Amino acid sequence: MPTVPDPASNKPSDAAGDGTQADDSFPIRQLEIFDNAKGFVDLLGQLSSCPPISDAYFCSRFAELAALGDDHVICVIEDPNTGRIVATGSVFVEKKFLHGCGKVGHIEDVVVDTTSRGRCLGQRVVRFLAEHARAAGCYKVILDCTAELRGFYEKCGFVEKNVQMAMYFHD
Amino acid sequence: MPTVPDPASNKPSDAAGDGTQADDSFPIRQLEIFDNAKGFVDLLGQLSSCPPISDAYFCSRFAELAALGDDHVICVIEDPNTGRIVATGSVFVEKKFLHGCGKVGHIEDVVVDTTSRGRCLGQRVVRFLAEHARAAGCYKVILDCTAELRGFYEKCGFVEKNVQMAMYFHD
Numbered sequence: 001m002p003t004v005p006d007p008a009s010n011k012p013s014d015a016a017g018d019g020t021q022a023d024d025s026f027p028i029r030q031l032e033i034f035d036n037a038k039g040f041v042d043l044l045g046q047l048s049s050c051p052p053i054s055d056a057y058f059c060s061r062f063a064e065l066a067a068l069g070d071d072h073v074i075c076v077i078e079d080p081n082t083g084r085i086v087a088t089g090s091v092f093v094e095k096k097f098l099h100g101c102g103k104v105g106h107i108e109d110v111v112v113d114t115t116s117r118g119r120c121l122g123q124r125v126v127r128f129l130a131e132h133a134r135a136a137g138c139y140k141v142i143l144d145c146t147a148e149l150r151g152f153y154e155k156c157g158f159v160e161k162n163v164q165m166a167m168y169f170h171d
Numbered sequence: 172m173p174t175v176p177d178p179a180s181n182k183p184s185d186a187a188g189d190g191t192q193a194d195d196s197f198p199i200r201q202l203e204i205f206d207n208a209k210g211f212v213d214l215l216g217q218l219s220s221c222p223p224i225s226d227a228y229f230c231s232r233f234a235e236l237a238a239l240g241d242d243h244v245i246c247v248i249e250d251p252n253t254g255r256i257v258a259t260g261s262v263f264v265e266k267k268f269l270h271g272c273g274k275v276g277h278i279e280d281v282v283v284d285t286t287s288r289g290r291c292l293g294q295r296v297v298r299f300l301a302e303h304a305r306a307a308g309c310y311k312v313i314l315d316c317t318a319e320l321r322g323f324y325e326k327c328g329f330v331e332k333n334v335q336m337a338m339y340f341h342d
Contacts, residue, residue: 041268050269061272072266092265095243097212098221098280101232106277109269134340141340144315144333158336162315165329169305169312 026086026121028128031074033062039084040076047111068092070136074109075128077121086113087121091129093136105133105141126156197257197292199299202245204233210255211247218282239263241307245280246299248292257287262300264307276304276312297327 031040036058044050053061065072070093077087089110093103107129112122133141144164145153154160202211207229215221224232236243241264248258260281264274278300283293304312315335316324325331 044269048269049271051271053268053272057272058268061266061268064266090267094263094277094279095232095235096261096280097224097229097232098215098219100220100222101224101228106265108265109267130338139339139341140337142315142335142337144313144335146333150334150336153336156338158338160334161337162317162335163321163331164313164315164333164335165321165324166311166313166332167301167327167329168310170310 026077026079026116026119028075028077028087028124031062031076031088033059035076035078035085038078040088043085043088043111043113044109046114047109070132071095073129073132075125075132077125079116084113086116087111087125089125089129091132091141093133093138099139103136103138105130105136105138107133107141107143110143122152123156126153130157197248197250197287197290199246199248199258199295202233202247202259204230206247206256209249211259214256214259214282214284215280217285218280241303242266244300244303246296246303248296250287255284257284258282258292258296260296260300262304262312264304264309270310274307274309276301276307276309278304278312278314281314293323294327297324301328 036053036055041050041053041058065074072090072092074088074090076085078084079086090108091105092108093105096102096104107126110122110125110129112125130141142161143153143158150160207224207226212221212224212229236245243261243263245259245261247256249255250257261279262276263279264276267273267275278297281293281296281300283296301312313332314324314329321331
């Protein structure tokens with residue numbers, strides 16, 4: 001869920017790809033079933049523990065999430081030169097009774113490949129996900145991140161609200 | 172989503188009901204379709220904006236959430252003396268590709284009625300929800316709260332991890 005590298009790891013702190021040069025030649029799209037072969041799961045490994053997943057297991061989870069329709073969307077950016085997935089992020093829509101049966105978007109698992117930073121891919125991913133939440137009728141979109149990524153998300157239009165607490169059952 | 176009163180409001184800071192006397196005579200159970208008449212939505216109003224919801228609208232949202240089965244559970248505690256809902260909280264299960272197609276539980280909207288605090292109802296709600304996440308196979312369960320509720324959630328077994336960021340589309 002954190003949109004950051006696992007704080008307990010030695011992963012780079014710029015995993016969200018807070019670059020300075022937007023590069024629209026890298027199109028953004030929703031995750032497709034063939035993206036396991038394009039390095040999608042390898043990329044997630046730059047964020048937190050993510051062992052390789054068999055195609056069958058990938059397809060099974062893909063189908064579970066696809067069944068949720070617009071309530072769970074994963075976007076990716078593919079490098080047109082290499083055919084590799086170089087940025088991703090997800091958003092799911094939580095339906096509440098609060099706020100007149102309101103909806104809240106939750107952004108998760110934002111990561112940009114270490115070799116593709118400096119192109120604002122992270123900002124494009126976050127904006128894509130936030131816009132999806134807004135279009136889905138959410139009254140807000142939220143995420144958790146390390147303190148060092150606060151500035152990046154402020155540039156994306158977020159404000160700090162609360163603290164995140166966690167209870168671990170296993171790694 | 173925050174498991175706390177809206178920080179922008181003047182709601183009491185002990186909304187999670189961090190009491191000292193457990194009261195098992197108040198049974199905990201999942202939300203039922205008749206709970207709108209028992210003050211469930213009124214109780215949520217102690218947490219954040221929550222205007223009254225018609226029975227038809229309540230039933231519609233109830234059905235949407237029920238369709239998610241164990242992936243979205245709302246628990247309540249009913250006061251056996253008054254028949255009113257005096258504590259509630261929710262947890263939903265997010266399915267990821269990270270952590271070998273792992274799952275994460277998200278606890279939301281924990282609140283205890285102001286007149287029922289001091290009975291550890293908040294702790295019972297949080298433990299019920301965390302146990303649901305664990306039993307559902309989640310590798311962790313997370314929540315967001317104000318800094319002043321950190322101690323309450325630490326007593327429930329949580330540790331502080333990150334900061335929560337938010338983008339508001341409307342109130």
